[in-house]
Amino acid sequence: MTTPTAGPDFGWPPPSPGAPAGPETSLLAPLPEPAPPGSGPRLRPRQVLLAIRLGAAAVGLWPLVLALEGPQPLQLAPVVAHVAGMLAGFGVVVLLALMSRAPALERGVGADALTRWHAVGGRLVVSLVLVHAGAAVLAWEDSRQENALVALREVLGLPLLAATTLGTLLLLVVAAGSIRAARRRLSYESWHTLHLLTYLAVALTFLHQLAGPDLTGHRVLQVGWALLYTCVFALLLRHRVLAPLRQAARHRLRVASVVAEGHGVVSIEVEGEHLDELRAEAGQFFRWRFLTPDTWLTAHPFSLSAPPTAHRLRLTVKALGAGSSQLQSVAVGTWVLAEGPYGAMTAARRTRRHVLLVAGGVGITPMRALFETLPLAPGQDLTLLYRARSLDQVLFRDELEAIARSRGARLHYLLGADPNCLTPSGLLTRVPDLPDCDVYLCGPPRMADAVRGAVLEAGLPPERLHEERFAF
Amino acid sequence: MTTMHQQLSEPRPRRDACVSVAEAVGAAPRCAVRPRNRRQDVVLALTATALGLWFGFGAPSVSPVAPPVPVASSTSVGSEAAGSPDSAAAPAAPAGRGGTSRGPARFGQQGRRR
Numbered sequence: 001m002t003t004p005t006a007g008p009d010f011g012w013p014p015p016s017p018g019a020p021a022g023p024e025t026s027l028l029a030p031l032p033e034p035a036p037p038g039s040g041p042r043l044r045p046r047q048v049l050l051a052i053r054l055g056a057a058a059v060g061l062w063p064l065v066l067a068l069e070g071p072q073p074l075q076l077a078p079v080v081a082h083v084a085g086m087l088a089g090f091g092v093v094v095l096l097a098l099m100s101r102a103p104a105l106e107r108g109v110g111a112d113a114l115t116r117w118h119a120v121g122g123r124l125v126v127s128l129v130l131v132h133a134g135a136a137v138l139a140w141e142d143s144r145q146e147n148a149l150v151a152l153r154e155v156l157g158l159p160l161l162a163a164t165t166l167g168t169l170l171l172l173v174v175a176a177g178s179i180r181a182a183r184r185r186l187s188y189e190s191w192h193t194l195h196l197l198t199y200l201a202v203a204l205t206f207l208h209q210l211a212g213p214d215l216t217g218h219r220v221l222q223v224g225w226a227l228l229y230t231c232v233f234a235l236l237l238r239h240r241v242l243a244p245l246r247q248a249a250r251h252r253l254r255v256a257s258v259v260a261e262g263h264g265v266v267s268i269e270v271e272g273e274h275l276d277e278l279r280a281e282a283g284q285f286f287r288w289r290f291l292t293p294d295t296w297l298t299a300h301p302f303s304l305s306a307p308p309t310a311h312r313l314r315l316t317v318k319a320l321g322a323g324s325s326q327l328q329s330v331a332v333g334t335w336v337l338a339e340g341p342y343g344a345m346t347a348a349r350r351t352r353r354h355v356l357l358v359a360g361g362v363g364i365t366p367m368r369a370l371f372e373t374l375p376l377a378p379g380q381d382l383t384l385l386y387r388a389r390s391l392d393q394v395l396f397r398d399e400l401e402a403i404a405r406s407r408g409a410r411l412h413y414l415l416g417a418d419p420n421c422l423t424p425s426g427l428l429t430r431v432p433d434l435p436d437c438d439v440y441l442c443g444p445p446r447m448a449d450a451v452r453g454a455v456l457e458a459g460l461p462p463e464r465l466h467e468e469r470f471a472f
Numbered sequence: 473m474t475t476m477h478q479q480l481s482e483p484r485p486r487r488d489a490c491v492s493v494a495e496a497v498g499a500a501p502r503c504a505v506r507p508r509n510r511r512q513d514v515v516l517a518l519t520a521t522a523l524g525l526w527f528g529f530g531a532p533s534v535s536p537v538a539p540p541v542p543v544a545s546s547t548s549v550g551s552e553a554a555g556s557p558d559s560a561a562a563p564a565a566p567a568g569r570g571g572t573s574r575g576p577a578r579f580g581q582q583g584r585r586r
Contacts, residue, residue: 159536210531217535223528227521234520238513246509 042108042344052094059090062221063214077142081135082214088128089209089225092202095121097232101239101342110344111285111301112468119178126175129168160208167204170197187322189298202229244289244339250274253336255290256312258329261395264319265362266328267305270336271312278341280308281348282369283440285468286340288315294326299339303366303442305396307373313338316395318362345440347373349466352438353380356431358451360387360443366468367442368396372403382409383431387422387447390415422450424458435459441467 063082067074098105098118105114141151156165176182177194186194206229209215215222247253251272259267270288280286287299300323305316319325345366355374359367364386376382384404388394394413404411412430414421428434439455441448448469455465 155537161537206527207531208537210527211535211537213535213537216531216533219529219533222531223525226527226531227524230520230524230527231517234516238516242512242516 041104042348043104045109045113048105048109055094056087056090059086062086066214075139075142077135077139081132081139082212084128084132084135085209085212086214088125088132089205089212091121091125091128092205093228093232095125096202096236100232100235101243101339102235103239106342107344107346107348110468111342113344116469122175122178126171129171133168160211163204164208167201167208170201170204174198174201188300189323192298240339244337247278247339248337250277251338253313253338255330255332255334255336257332261316263393264325264328265316265395267314267316268327268330269312269314270338273311275308275313276310278308280304280313280341281346282307282373283345283347283366284341284343285366286313286315286338286342289337289339290327290330291335291337292326292330295323295330298323299337300324300327301342303343304341304369305365307369316362316365343468345370345442345466345468347375349440350374350438351464352436353377354433354437355380355382356434356437356439357382357384358387358439358441358443358455359384360447360451361393362395363442363444363448364395364400365442367440368400368403370440371400371409372407376407376409381433381437382407383412384409385412385414385427385430387414387443389417422447422454424454427451427454428458435461437464439465441465445469 060083063079063086067079067082095118098114098121137148137152137155140146140155141148144151144154146154155161174195174197177186177191183191210222210226215225251274253270253272256269256271259269261267282304285301285303287301289296289299300317302315302317304313306314317324317327319328343366347370357367357371357374367384367386371382371384374382384400386394386400391397391413394400394415400411403409420426431437434455435458437460439460441451441455443451448467452465452467456462
């Protein structure tokens with residue numbers, strides 16, 4: 001048990017005793033006609049998954065319907081080729097839509113869930129493409145009674161197949177770069193650049209899809225398929241290109257200060273104009289692009305480590321790779337492009353009176369913002385469990401303790417190497433009403449896995465575990 | 473293992489203004505979307521629709537990549553195919569964008585269309 005070391009006031013930064021209320025603290029005063037938090041449409045994960053499954057069922061069944069209607073007896077290779085091809089084409093457009101950064105998806109589903117779905121779907125689509133190609137060659141071989149090599153040569157000589165083959169090869173290169181073993185060797189920047197080839201691959205295979213036997217002769221389907229692709233590309237252009245450019249012009253973000261937090265961690269304060277229009281919330285993140293010669297090419301996702309204000313945003317960066325290391329010494333005044341806000345781990349997810357926040361390492365950044373801003377009425381509990389190796393590795397210690405004192409919240413530091421602190425019994429000891437809480441979780445993958453298993457085993461319903469995992 | 477725990481003996485009520493960040497910063501209402509941005513969005517949507525229609529209506533109506541009908545099978549439906557086994561086994565003639573054949577396609581039959 002420690003004695004609180006900071007005063008009862010809270011905010012960002014914790015104001016010194018007797019200090020006059022500055023422009024930032026005045027934001028905490030009641031404002032006229034506030035907008036509802038996180039307003040805007042949100043698509044729930046179940047809705048999105050249902051739409052994907054229904055679409056996949058329709059697309060996958062269509063070739064079977066055509067095959068059954070035809071005069072020929074059903075043959076395995078052609079049917080497999082057609083079904084796999086249609087599903088692959090649908091899967092590609094779904095993968096693009098998941099990564100479109102559309103706010104309804106980002107706020108409703110969450111960036112980490114979308115990324116996980118994208119990763120799983122990517123493996124599935126690549127498998128379907130390979131099955132489609134293999135089955136198509138096999139079907140050709142059977143129909144012409146030729147050997148596989150001749151059939152392959154003839155298939156590759158078909159109209160549009162050269163571009164399609166090139167697109168498929170690019171897709172395979174991207175897939176190879178996403179394999180875990182390869183990904184460990186690639187920097188985030190290289191992996192990101194490699195991933196951009198996907199757009200070229202999709203463009204090269206698009207006409208092949210429209211000219212496929214399952215769509216030709218069905219003009220409505222061809223138009224619908226083409227519209228699906230062009231609309232998803234418009235969505236990508238809108239949210240991944242135009243929106244950041246608009247935000248750059250409107251908000252004119254620049255680095256205001258860089259504060260060392262210790263152990264390779266810095267907090268970067270970014271100032272700008274009209275930041276209230278972003279409607280960012282604690283728990284969310286932006287993709288930041290710092291316009292220096294070394295860092296302008298890549299955007300990195302970092303959470304807000306303090307509640308946003310009308311003029312300032314704060315992110316906290318730990319040097320984990322080349323890009324984040326370069327940000328340790330970013331110069332004050334550097335122009336910044338911020339794409340976002342993204343993420344669904346906000347107060348809007350809360351359903352219960354009591355809240356448990358669990359953070360590990362630099363995962364404290366979104367939790368620190370939530371710890372300050374989650375609504376807390378009398379009779380409600382707000383608890384933060386912060387896992388760190390040692391006390392000197394605890395980030396924002398003064399701020400956290402000030403917030404805990406001022407809000408009547410509980411703060412536990414879980415220090416050292418005790419493996420039992422994140423077990424169900426260990427968690428229940430500190431938070432007896434854990435099954436009746438909303439749990440927000442952010443931390444390194446192994447710790448997050450341990451906590452996820454422990455809270456579910458302790459009786460927490462899965463829908464009340466809110467987490468975002470960041471890994472590329 | 474060290475556990476540090478701190479809690480006020482009497483929880484203080486939170487500040488009323490700290491309901492959410494969006495409220496705290498006076499988030500802009502949805503109607504604050506700038507007219508210029510809205511115009512850009514409309515232009516983008518119309519362009520995407522026009523491109524989709526162009527691609528869709530310009531797509532070939534006969535598949536250039538349909539698998540040929542197996543020789544053995546084609547002879548059994550020779551009366552329908554109205555063609556020799558050689559022509560049945562040949563791949564479809566590539567139909568350029570906006571091809572002229574308008575009949576409904578059948579699975580496995582596209583290769584016989586001329």
